[in-house]
Amino acid sequence: MSMKFFFLSILLFITGNIYSRQRIVSLNGAISEMLCALGLENAIVGVDVTSNYPASLLQKNKVGHNRTISAEGILALRPTLVLGMKDQLKPEVAEQLSAANVKVHLLPQEYSVAGTRSLLVQVANATGAGEKAKQVEAAFSKQYLALHVTPVKKxxxxxxxxxxxxxxxxxxxxxxxxxxxxxxxxxxxxxxxxxxxxxxxxxxxxxxxxxxxxxxxxxxxxxxxxxxxxxxxxxxxxxxxxxxxxxxxxxxxxxxxxxxxxxxxxxxxxxx
Missing domain, CATH: 3.40.50.1980 (Nitrogenase molybdenum iron protein domain)
Structure with missing residues:
Protein backbone atom coordinates (compact mmCIF):
# COMPACT_ATOMS: atom_id res chain seq x y z
CA MET A 1 0.00 0.00 0.00
CA SER A 2 1.45 3.41 -1.01
CA MET A 3 1.78 6.13 1.61
CA LYS A 4 -0.49 8.36 -0.45
CA PHE A 5 -3.24 5.71 -0.49
CA PHE A 6 -2.73 5.09 3.23
CA PHE A 7 -3.22 8.74 4.18
CA LEU A 8 -6.18 9.05 1.82
CA SER A 9 -7.81 6.07 3.54
CA ILE A 10 -7.26 7.65 6.96
CA LEU A 11 -8.75 10.92 5.73
CA LEU A 12 -11.82 9.17 4.36
CA PHE A 13 -12.23 7.23 7.61
CA ILE A 14 -12.09 10.40 9.71
CA THR A 15 -14.41 12.30 7.37
CA GLY A 16 -16.88 9.43 7.35
CA ASN A 17 -16.93 9.34 11.14
CA ILE A 18 -17.50 13.07 11.34
CA TYR A 19 -20.48 12.90 9.01
CA SER A 20 -21.90 9.76 10.60
CA ARG A 21 -22.02 11.29 14.07
CA GLN A 22 -25.46 11.96 15.41
CA ARG A 23 -26.46 15.56 15.99
CA ILE A 24 -29.56 15.40 18.17
CA VAL A 25 -32.07 18.08 19.11
CA SER A 26 -34.27 17.08 22.04
CA LEU A 27 -37.62 18.80 22.54
CA ASN A 28 -38.47 17.30 25.93
CA GLY A 29 -36.78 17.24 29.33
CA ALA A 30 -37.42 13.55 29.99
CA ILE A 31 -35.99 12.61 26.59
CA SER A 32 -32.91 14.78 27.18
CA GLU A 33 -32.37 13.13 30.56
CA MET A 34 -32.58 9.69 28.94
CA LEU A 35 -30.18 10.63 26.15
CA CYS A 36 -27.61 11.61 28.78
CA ALA A 37 -28.15 8.36 30.70
CA LEU A 38 -27.59 6.47 27.44
CA GLY A 39 -24.21 8.15 27.00
CA LEU A 40 -25.33 10.47 24.21
CA GLU A 41 -24.98 13.86 25.87
CA ASN A 42 -22.14 14.88 23.55
CA ALA A 43 -24.41 14.18 20.57
CA ILE A 44 -27.02 16.69 21.79
CA VAL A 45 -26.69 19.98 19.90
CA GLY A 46 -29.92 21.62 21.09
CA VAL A 47 -32.65 21.29 23.70
CA ASP A 48 -35.97 22.82 24.68
CA VAL A 49 -36.45 24.90 27.84
CA THR A 50 -37.66 21.93 29.93
CA SER A 51 -34.30 20.18 29.51
CA ASN A 52 -32.68 21.30 32.75
CA TYR A 53 -31.27 18.01 34.08
CA PRO A 54 -28.46 17.15 34.27
CA ALA A 55 -27.27 20.71 34.86
CA SER A 56 -24.75 20.42 32.01
CA LEU A 57 -27.70 20.64 29.59
CA LEU A 58 -28.08 24.28 30.57
CA GLN A 59 -25.01 24.94 28.40
CA LYS A 60 -26.67 23.52 25.28
CA ASN A 61 -28.25 25.65 22.57
CA LYS A 62 -31.89 26.44 23.39
CA VAL A 63 -34.62 26.14 20.76
CA GLY A 64 -37.50 27.39 22.93
CA HIS A 65 -40.59 25.73 24.34
CA ASN A 66 -41.77 22.67 22.42
CA ARG A 67 -45.16 24.20 21.50
CA THR A 68 -43.67 27.40 20.07
CA ILE A 69 -40.55 26.04 18.39
CA SER A 70 -39.75 26.99 14.79
CA ALA A 71 -38.14 24.76 12.18
CA GLU A 72 -35.59 27.48 11.41
CA GLY A 73 -34.21 27.49 14.94
CA ILE A 74 -33.73 23.73 14.86
CA LEU A 75 -32.29 23.56 11.34
CA ALA A 76 -29.69 26.18 12.25
CA LEU A 77 -28.11 23.53 14.51
CA ARG A 78 -27.73 21.10 11.57
CA PRO A 79 -29.35 18.13 13.37
CA THR A 80 -29.49 14.61 12.02
CA LEU A 81 -32.24 13.62 14.47
CA VAL A 82 -35.00 15.47 16.32
CA LEU A 83 -36.73 13.77 19.25
CA GLY A 84 -39.91 15.06 20.87
CA MET A 85 -43.32 14.05 22.18
CA LYS A 86 -46.41 13.47 20.09
CA ASP A 87 -48.94 16.32 20.10
CA GLN A 88 -46.33 18.80 21.36
CA LEU A 89 -44.68 19.85 18.09
CA LYS A 90 -46.73 21.65 15.47
CA PRO A 91 -47.34 19.33 12.46
CA GLU A 92 -46.12 21.96 10.01
CA VAL A 93 -42.80 22.24 11.88
CA ALA A 94 -42.34 18.46 11.79
CA GLU A 95 -43.09 18.52 8.05
CA GLN A 96 -40.52 21.27 7.44
CA LEU A 97 -37.87 19.28 9.31
CA SER A 98 -38.64 16.10 7.39
CA ALA A 99 -38.54 18.03 4.11
CA ALA A 100 -35.02 19.12 5.05
CA ASN A 101 -34.02 15.43 5.38
CA VAL A 102 -33.90 15.52 9.18
CA LYS A 103 -35.16 12.40 10.95
CA VAL A 104 -38.02 13.30 13.28
CA HIS A 105 -39.28 10.91 15.95
CA LEU A 106 -42.29 12.12 17.95
CA LEU A 107 -42.88 9.64 20.74
CA PRO A 108 -46.01 8.82 22.76
CA GLN A 109 -45.77 9.22 26.53
CA GLU A 110 -47.80 7.46 29.17
CA TYR A 111 -47.66 8.96 32.65
CA SER A 112 -46.77 5.83 34.59
CA VAL A 113 -43.79 3.73 35.62
CA ALA A 114 -44.36 1.49 32.61
CA GLY A 115 -44.63 4.59 30.45
CA THR A 116 -41.19 5.77 31.55
CA ARG A 117 -39.70 2.39 30.70
CA SER A 118 -41.41 2.45 27.30
CA LEU A 119 -40.13 5.95 26.56
CA LEU A 120 -36.58 4.86 27.39
CA VAL A 121 -36.83 1.96 24.94
CA GLN A 122 -38.17 4.26 22.21
CA VAL A 123 -35.36 6.79 22.72
CA ALA A 124 -32.80 3.96 22.66
CA ASN A 125 -34.28 2.49 19.47
CA ALA A 126 -34.20 5.87 17.75
CA THR A 127 -30.53 6.40 18.61
CA GLY A 128 -29.13 2.87 18.37
CA ALA A 129 -28.43 2.63 22.09
CA GLY A 130 -30.38 -0.55 22.81
CA GLU A 131 -27.66 -2.34 24.77
CA LYS A 132 -26.99 0.61 27.07
CA ALA A 133 -30.75 0.99 27.60
CA LYS A 134 -30.90 -2.45 29.21
CA GLN A 135 -28.49 -1.31 31.92
CA VAL A 136 -30.32 1.98 32.44
CA GLU A 137 -33.71 0.26 32.64
CA ALA A 138 -32.38 -2.28 35.17
CA ALA A 139 -31.07 0.53 37.39
CA PHE A 140 -34.39 2.42 37.10
CA SER A 141 -36.43 -0.68 38.00
CA LYS A 142 -34.19 -1.46 40.98
CA GLN A 143 -34.60 2.07 42.28
CA TYR A 144 -38.36 2.00 41.88
CA LEU A 145 -38.73 -1.40 43.55
CA ALA A 146 -36.78 -0.07 46.53
CA LEU A 147 -39.18 2.86 46.90
CA HIS A 148 -41.35 2.89 50.02
CA VAL A 149 -44.44 5.08 49.75
CA THR A 150 -46.16 5.92 53.03
CA PRO A 151 -49.94 6.35 52.49
CA VAL A 152 -51.06 9.98 52.65
CA LYS A 153 -54.56 10.53 53.98
CA LYS A 154 -54.86 13.95 52.42
Missing part, protein backbone atom coordinates in the same frame (compact mmCIF):
# COMPACT_ATOMS: atom_id res chain seq x y z
CA UNK A 155 -56.54 15.59 49.45
CA UNK A 156 -54.05 17.42 47.24
CA UNK A 157 -54.90 20.22 44.83
CA UNK A 158 -52.39 21.15 42.14
CA UNK A 159 -52.47 24.74 40.90
CA UNK A 160 -50.62 25.69 37.71
CA UNK A 161 -49.81 29.36 38.19
CA UNK A 162 -48.16 31.99 36.03
CA UNK A 163 -48.99 35.00 38.13
CA UNK A 164 -52.28 35.61 39.95
CA UNK A 165 -54.03 36.36 36.67
CA UNK A 166 -53.29 32.93 35.21
CA UNK A 167 -54.11 30.07 37.56
CA UNK A 168 -55.42 26.64 36.57
CA UNK A 169 -56.28 23.60 38.66
CA UNK A 170 -55.60 20.00 37.71
CA UNK A 171 -58.37 17.48 37.36
CA UNK A 172 -57.74 13.84 36.43
CA UNK A 173 -55.51 12.49 33.68
CA UNK A 174 -52.70 15.03 34.00
CA UNK A 175 -49.07 14.17 34.82
CA UNK A 176 -49.45 15.79 38.24
CA UNK A 177 -52.66 13.86 38.94
CA UNK A 178 -50.75 10.64 38.27
CA UNK A 179 -47.89 11.79 40.51
CA UNK A 180 -50.26 12.58 43.37
CA UNK A 181 -51.60 9.04 43.14
CA UNK A 182 -48.12 7.46 42.91
CA UNK A 183 -47.15 9.44 46.03
CA UNK A 184 -50.00 7.79 47.97
CA UNK A 185 -52.40 10.74 48.08
CA UNK A 186 -55.73 11.70 46.51
CA UNK A 187 -56.38 14.42 43.96
CA UNK A 188 -58.82 16.91 45.48
CA UNK A 189 -60.49 17.46 42.08
CA UNK A 190 -61.93 14.50 40.17
CA UNK A 191 -64.94 16.09 38.45
CA UNK A 192 -63.13 16.82 35.18
CA UNK A 193 -60.07 15.82 33.18
CA UNK A 194 -57.21 18.14 32.29
CA UNK A 195 -56.99 21.70 33.57
CA UNK A 196 -59.62 24.34 34.27
CA UNK A 197 -59.52 27.95 35.41
CA UNK A 198 -59.32 28.35 39.18
CA UNK A 199 -62.31 29.92 40.91
CA UNK A 200 -62.81 30.73 44.58
CA UNK A 201 -66.01 28.70 44.66
CA UNK A 202 -64.43 25.55 43.22
CA UNK A 203 -61.44 25.97 45.51
CA UNK A 204 -63.59 26.08 48.63
CA UNK A 205 -65.70 23.16 47.38
CA UNK A 206 -62.60 21.01 46.78
CA UNK A 207 -61.27 21.94 50.24
CA UNK A 208 -57.79 20.45 49.77
CA UNK A 209 -55.59 19.54 52.71
CA UNK A 210 -52.50 20.43 50.69
CA UNK A 211 -51.94 22.80 47.76
CA UNK A 212 -49.20 21.73 45.36
CA UNK A 213 -47.45 23.98 42.82
CA UNK A 214 -44.33 24.13 40.69
CA UNK A 215 -41.53 26.16 42.30
CA UNK A 216 -41.76 28.69 39.47
CA UNK A 217 -45.53 28.94 39.84
CA UNK A 218 -45.35 29.63 43.56
CA UNK A 219 -42.71 32.29 42.98
CA UNK A 220 -44.88 33.94 40.32
CA UNK A 221 -47.64 34.66 42.85
CA UNK A 222 -45.40 35.91 45.63
CA UNK A 223 -44.67 32.68 47.48
CA UNK A 224 -46.84 31.06 50.14
CA UNK A 225 -47.94 34.44 51.49
CA UNK A 226 -49.13 35.46 48.04
CA UNK A 227 -51.00 32.19 47.61
CA UNK A 228 -52.88 32.73 50.87
CA UNK A 229 -54.21 36.01 49.45
CA UNK A 230 -55.81 34.24 46.46
CA UNK A 231 -59.61 34.28 46.96
CA UNK A 232 -60.84 31.04 48.52
CA UNK A 233 -57.46 29.68 49.64
CA UNK A 234 -57.77 30.88 53.24
CA UNK A 235 -61.11 29.06 53.54
CA UNK A 236 -59.60 25.63 52.76
CA UNK A 237 -57.89 23.22 55.14
CA UNK A 238 -54.65 23.86 53.26
CA UNK A 239 -55.00 27.60 53.71
CA UNK A 240 -55.91 27.42 57.38
CA UNK A 241 -52.95 25.13 58.08
CA UNK A 242 -50.65 26.91 55.62
CA UNK A 243 -49.92 23.57 53.97
CA UNK A 244 -48.27 24.48 50.68
CA UNK A 245 -45.84 22.22 48.82
CA UNK A 246 -43.79 23.11 45.74
CA UNK A 247 -41.33 21.20 43.56
CA UNK A 248 -39.37 21.76 40.37
CA UNK A 249 -41.80 21.44 37.46
CA UNK A 250 -39.81 19.06 35.27
CA UNK A 251 -38.81 16.91 38.24
CA UNK A 252 -42.40 16.64 39.46
CA UNK A 253 -44.22 16.08 36.18
CA UNK A 254 -41.64 14.97 33.60
CA UNK A 255 -41.90 11.20 34.20
CA UNK A 256 -38.25 10.73 33.31
CA UNK A 257 -35.68 8.46 34.90
CA UNK A 258 -35.82 10.45 38.14
CA UNK A 259 -39.43 9.35 38.67
CA UNK A 260 -38.64 7.22 41.78
CA UNK A 261 -36.84 10.19 43.36
CA UNK A 262 -39.71 12.53 42.53
CA UNK A 263 -42.33 10.18 43.99
CA UNK A 264 -40.24 9.75 47.12
CA UNK A 265 -39.76 13.50 47.59
CA UNK A 266 -43.44 14.30 47.02
CA UNK A 267 -44.51 11.55 49.42
CA UNK A 268 -42.21 12.89 52.14
CA UNK A 269 -43.37 16.48 51.66
CA UNK A 270 -47.03 15.50 51.77
CA UNK A 271 -46.48 13.51 54.96
CA UNK A 272 -44.66 16.29 56.78
Missing amino acids: KVLFIYARGTGSMMVSGTGTPVDKMIQLAGAQNAVTEFTGFKQLSAESLVAANPDVILLFDSGLQSIGGADGLLKVPGVAQTNAGRNKKVVSMDGQFLSGFGLRLPEAVNELNKKLNQ
Whole structure:
Protein backbone atom coordinates (compact mmCIF):
# COMPACT_ATOMS: atom_id res chain seq x y z
CA MET A 1 0.00 0.00 0.00
CA SER A 2 1.45 3.41 -1.01
CA MET A 3 1.78 6.13 1.61
CA LYS A 4 -0.49 8.36 -0.45
CA PHE A 5 -3.24 5.71 -0.49
CA PHE A 6 -2.73 5.09 3.23
CA PHE A 7 -3.22 8.74 4.18
CA LEU A 8 -6.18 9.05 1.82
CA SER A 9 -7.81 6.07 3.54
CA ILE A 10 -7.26 7.65 6.96
CA LEU A 11 -8.75 10.92 5.73
CA LEU A 12 -11.82 9.17 4.36
CA PHE A 13 -12.23 7.23 7.61
CA ILE A 14 -12.09 10.40 9.71
CA THR A 15 -14.41 12.30 7.37
CA GLY A 16 -16.88 9.43 7.35
CA ASN A 17 -16.93 9.34 11.14
CA ILE A 18 -17.50 13.07 11.34
CA TYR A 19 -20.48 12.90 9.01
CA SER A 20 -21.90 9.76 10.60
CA ARG A 21 -22.02 11.29 14.07
CA GLN A 22 -25.46 11.96 15.41
CA ARG A 23 -26.46 15.56 15.99
CA ILE A 24 -29.56 15.40 18.17
CA VAL A 25 -32.07 18.08 19.11
CA SER A 26 -34.27 17.08 22.04
CA LEU A 27 -37.62 18.80 22.54
CA ASN A 28 -38.47 17.30 25.93
CA GLY A 29 -36.78 17.24 29.33
CA ALA A 30 -37.42 13.55 29.99
CA ILE A 31 -35.99 12.61 26.59
CA SER A 32 -32.91 14.78 27.18
CA GLU A 33 -32.37 13.13 30.56
CA MET A 34 -32.58 9.69 28.94
CA LEU A 35 -30.18 10.63 26.15
CA CYS A 36 -27.61 11.61 28.78
CA ALA A 37 -28.15 8.36 30.70
CA LEU A 38 -27.59 6.47 27.44
CA GLY A 39 -24.21 8.15 27.00
CA LEU A 40 -25.33 10.47 24.21
CA GLU A 41 -24.98 13.86 25.87
CA ASN A 42 -22.14 14.88 23.55
CA ALA A 43 -24.41 14.18 20.57
CA ILE A 44 -27.02 16.69 21.79
CA VAL A 45 -26.69 19.98 19.90
CA GLY A 46 -29.92 21.62 21.09
CA VAL A 47 -32.65 21.29 23.70
CA ASP A 48 -35.97 22.82 24.68
CA VAL A 49 -36.45 24.90 27.84
CA THR A 50 -37.66 21.93 29.93
CA SER A 51 -34.30 20.18 29.51
CA ASN A 52 -32.68 21.30 32.75
CA TYR A 53 -31.27 18.01 34.08
CA PRO A 54 -28.46 17.15 34.27
CA ALA A 55 -27.27 20.71 34.86
CA SER A 56 -24.75 20.42 32.01
CA LEU A 57 -27.70 20.64 29.59
CA LEU A 58 -28.08 24.28 30.57
CA GLN A 59 -25.01 24.94 28.40
CA LYS A 60 -26.67 23.52 25.28
CA ASN A 61 -28.25 25.65 22.57
CA LYS A 62 -31.89 26.44 23.39
CA VAL A 63 -34.62 26.14 20.76
CA GLY A 64 -37.50 27.39 22.93
CA HIS A 65 -40.59 25.73 24.34
CA ASN A 66 -41.77 22.67 22.42
CA ARG A 67 -45.16 24.20 21.50
CA THR A 68 -43.67 27.40 20.07
CA ILE A 69 -40.55 26.04 18.39
CA SER A 70 -39.75 26.99 14.79
CA ALA A 71 -38.14 24.76 12.18
CA GLU A 72 -35.59 27.48 11.41
CA GLY A 73 -34.21 27.49 14.94
CA ILE A 74 -33.73 23.73 14.86
CA LEU A 75 -32.29 23.56 11.34
CA ALA A 76 -29.69 26.18 12.25
CA LEU A 77 -28.11 23.53 14.51
CA ARG A 78 -27.73 21.10 11.57
CA PRO A 79 -29.35 18.13 13.37
CA THR A 80 -29.49 14.61 12.02
CA LEU A 81 -32.24 13.62 14.47
CA VAL A 82 -35.00 15.47 16.32
CA LEU A 83 -36.73 13.77 19.25
CA GLY A 84 -39.91 15.06 20.87
CA MET A 85 -43.32 14.05 22.18
CA LYS A 86 -46.41 13.47 20.09
CA ASP A 87 -48.94 16.32 20.10
CA GLN A 88 -46.33 18.80 21.36
CA LEU A 89 -44.68 19.85 18.09
CA LYS A 90 -46.73 21.65 15.47
CA PRO A 91 -47.34 19.33 12.46
CA GLU A 92 -46.12 21.96 10.01
CA VAL A 93 -42.80 22.24 11.88
CA ALA A 94 -42.34 18.46 11.79
CA GLU A 95 -43.09 18.52 8.05
CA GLN A 96 -40.52 21.27 7.44
CA LEU A 97 -37.87 19.28 9.31
CA SER A 98 -38.64 16.10 7.39
CA ALA A 99 -38.54 18.03 4.11
CA ALA A 100 -35.02 19.12 5.05
CA ASN A 101 -34.02 15.43 5.38
CA VAL A 102 -33.90 15.52 9.18
CA LYS A 103 -35.16 12.40 10.95
CA VAL A 104 -38.02 13.30 13.28
CA HIS A 105 -39.28 10.91 15.95
CA LEU A 106 -42.29 12.12 17.95
CA LEU A 107 -42.88 9.64 20.74
CA PRO A 108 -46.01 8.82 22.76
CA GLN A 109 -45.77 9.22 26.53
CA GLU A 110 -47.80 7.46 29.17
CA TYR A 111 -47.66 8.96 32.65
CA SER A 112 -46.77 5.83 34.59
CA VAL A 113 -43.79 3.73 35.62
CA ALA A 114 -44.36 1.49 32.61
CA GLY A 115 -44.63 4.59 30.45
CA THR A 116 -41.19 5.77 31.55
CA ARG A 117 -39.70 2.39 30.70
CA SER A 118 -41.41 2.45 27.30
CA LEU A 119 -40.13 5.95 26.56
CA LEU A 120 -36.58 4.86 27.39
CA VAL A 121 -36.83 1.96 24.94
CA GLN A 122 -38.17 4.26 22.21
CA VAL A 123 -35.36 6.79 22.72
CA ALA A 124 -32.80 3.96 22.66
CA ASN A 125 -34.28 2.49 19.47
CA ALA A 126 -34.20 5.87 17.75
CA THR A 127 -30.53 6.40 18.61
CA GLY A 128 -29.13 2.87 18.37
CA ALA A 129 -28.43 2.63 22.09
CA GLY A 130 -30.38 -0.55 22.81
CA GLU A 131 -27.66 -2.34 24.77
CA LYS A 132 -26.99 0.61 27.07
CA ALA A 133 -30.75 0.99 27.60
CA LYS A 134 -30.90 -2.45 29.21
CA GLN A 135 -28.49 -1.31 31.92
CA VAL A 136 -30.32 1.98 32.44
CA GLU A 137 -33.71 0.26 32.64
CA ALA A 138 -32.38 -2.28 35.17
CA ALA A 139 -31.07 0.53 37.39
CA PHE A 140 -34.39 2.42 37.10
CA SER A 141 -36.43 -0.68 38.00
CA LYS A 142 -34.19 -1.46 40.98
CA GLN A 143 -34.60 2.07 42.28
CA TYR A 144 -38.36 2.00 41.88
CA LEU A 145 -38.73 -1.40 43.55
CA ALA A 146 -36.78 -0.07 46.53
CA LEU A 147 -39.18 2.86 46.90
CA HIS A 148 -41.35 2.89 50.02
CA VAL A 149 -44.44 5.08 49.75
CA THR A 150 -46.16 5.92 53.03
CA PRO A 151 -49.94 6.35 52.49
CA VAL A 152 -51.06 9.98 52.65
CA LYS A 153 -54.56 10.53 53.98
CA LYS A 154 -54.86 13.95 52.42
CA LYS A 155 -56.54 15.59 49.45
CA VAL A 156 -54.05 17.42 47.24
CA LEU A 157 -54.90 20.22 44.83
CA PHE A 158 -52.39 21.15 42.14
CA ILE A 159 -52.47 24.74 40.90
CA TYR A 160 -50.62 25.69 37.71
CA ALA A 161 -49.81 29.36 38.19
CA ARG A 162 -48.16 31.99 36.03
CA GLY A 163 -48.99 35.00 38.13
CA THR A 164 -52.28 35.61 39.95
CA GLY A 165 -54.03 36.36 36.67
CA SER A 166 -53.29 32.93 35.21
CA MET A 167 -54.11 30.07 37.56
CA MET A 168 -55.42 26.64 36.57
CA VAL A 169 -56.28 23.60 38.66
CA SER A 170 -55.60 20.00 37.71
CA GLY A 171 -58.37 17.48 37.36
CA THR A 172 -57.74 13.84 36.43
CA GLY A 173 -55.51 12.49 33.68
CA THR A 174 -52.70 15.03 34.00
CA PRO A 175 -49.07 14.17 34.82
CA VAL A 176 -49.45 15.79 38.24
CA ASP A 177 -52.66 13.86 38.94
CA LYS A 178 -50.75 10.64 38.27
CA MET A 179 -47.89 11.79 40.51
CA ILE A 180 -50.26 12.58 43.37
CA GLN A 181 -51.60 9.04 43.14
CA LEU A 182 -48.12 7.46 42.91
CA ALA A 183 -47.15 9.44 46.03
CA GLY A 184 -50.00 7.79 47.97
CA ALA A 185 -52.40 10.74 48.08
CA GLN A 186 -55.73 11.70 46.51
CA ASN A 187 -56.38 14.42 43.96
CA ALA A 188 -58.82 16.91 45.48
CA VAL A 189 -60.49 17.46 42.08
CA THR A 190 -61.93 14.50 40.17
CA GLU A 191 -64.94 16.09 38.45
CA PHE A 192 -63.13 16.82 35.18
CA THR A 193 -60.07 15.82 33.18
CA GLY A 194 -57.21 18.14 32.29
CA PHE A 195 -56.99 21.70 33.57
CA LYS A 196 -59.62 24.34 34.27
CA GLN A 197 -59.52 27.95 35.41
CA LEU A 198 -59.32 28.35 39.18
CA SER A 199 -62.31 29.92 40.91
CA ALA A 200 -62.81 30.73 44.58
CA GLU A 201 -66.01 28.70 44.66
CA SER A 202 -64.43 25.55 43.22
CA LEU A 203 -61.44 25.97 45.51
CA VAL A 204 -63.59 26.08 48.63
CA ALA A 205 -65.70 23.16 47.38
CA ALA A 206 -62.60 21.01 46.78
CA ASN A 207 -61.27 21.94 50.24
CA PRO A 208 -57.79 20.45 49.77
CA ASP A 209 -55.59 19.54 52.71
CA VAL A 210 -52.50 20.43 50.69
CA ILE A 211 -51.94 22.80 47.76
CA LEU A 212 -49.20 21.73 45.36
CA LEU A 213 -47.45 23.98 42.82
CA PHE A 214 -44.33 24.13 40.69
CA ASP A 215 -41.53 26.16 42.30
CA SER A 216 -41.76 28.69 39.47
CA GLY A 217 -45.53 28.94 39.84
CA LEU A 218 -45.35 29.63 43.56
CA GLN A 219 -42.71 32.29 42.98
CA SER A 220 -44.88 33.94 40.32
CA ILE A 221 -47.64 34.66 42.85
CA GLY A 222 -45.40 35.91 45.63
CA GLY A 223 -44.67 32.68 47.48
CA ALA A 224 -46.84 31.06 50.14
CA ASP A 225 -47.94 34.44 51.49
CA GLY A 226 -49.13 35.46 48.04
CA LEU A 227 -51.00 32.19 47.61
CA LEU A 228 -52.88 32.73 50.87
CA LYS A 229 -54.21 36.01 49.45
CA VAL A 230 -55.81 34.24 46.46
CA PRO A 231 -59.61 34.28 46.96
CA GLY A 232 -60.84 31.04 48.52
CA VAL A 233 -57.46 29.68 49.64
CA ALA A 234 -57.77 30.88 53.24
CA GLN A 235 -61.11 29.06 53.54
CA THR A 236 -59.60 25.63 52.76
CA ASN A 237 -57.89 23.22 55.14
CA ALA A 238 -54.65 23.86 53.26
CA GLY A 239 -55.00 27.60 53.71
CA ARG A 240 -55.91 27.42 57.38
CA ASN A 241 -52.95 25.13 58.08
CA LYS A 242 -50.65 26.91 55.62
CA LYS A 243 -49.92 23.57 53.97
CA VAL A 244 -48.27 24.48 50.68
CA VAL A 245 -45.84 22.22 48.82
CA SER A 246 -43.79 23.11 45.74
CA MET A 247 -41.33 21.20 43.56
CA ASP A 248 -39.37 21.76 40.37
CA GLY A 249 -41.80 21.44 37.46
CA GLN A 250 -39.81 19.06 35.27
CA PHE A 251 -38.81 16.91 38.24
CA LEU A 252 -42.40 16.64 39.46
CA SER A 253 -44.22 16.08 36.18
CA GLY A 254 -41.64 14.97 33.60
CA PHE A 255 -41.90 11.20 34.20
CA GLY A 256 -38.25 10.73 33.31
CA LEU A 257 -35.68 8.46 34.90
CA ARG A 258 -35.82 10.45 38.14
CA LEU A 259 -39.43 9.35 38.67
CA PRO A 260 -38.64 7.22 41.78
CA GLU A 261 -36.84 10.19 43.36
CA ALA A 262 -39.71 12.53 42.53
CA VAL A 263 -42.33 10.18 43.99
CA ASN A 264 -40.24 9.75 47.12
CA GLU A 265 -39.76 13.50 47.59
CA LEU A 266 -43.44 14.30 47.02
CA ASN A 267 -44.51 11.55 49.42
CA LYS A 268 -42.21 12.89 52.14
CA LYS A 269 -43.37 16.48 51.66
CA LEU A 270 -47.03 15.50 51.77
CA ASN A 271 -46.48 13.51 54.96
CA GLN A 272 -44.66 16.29 56.78
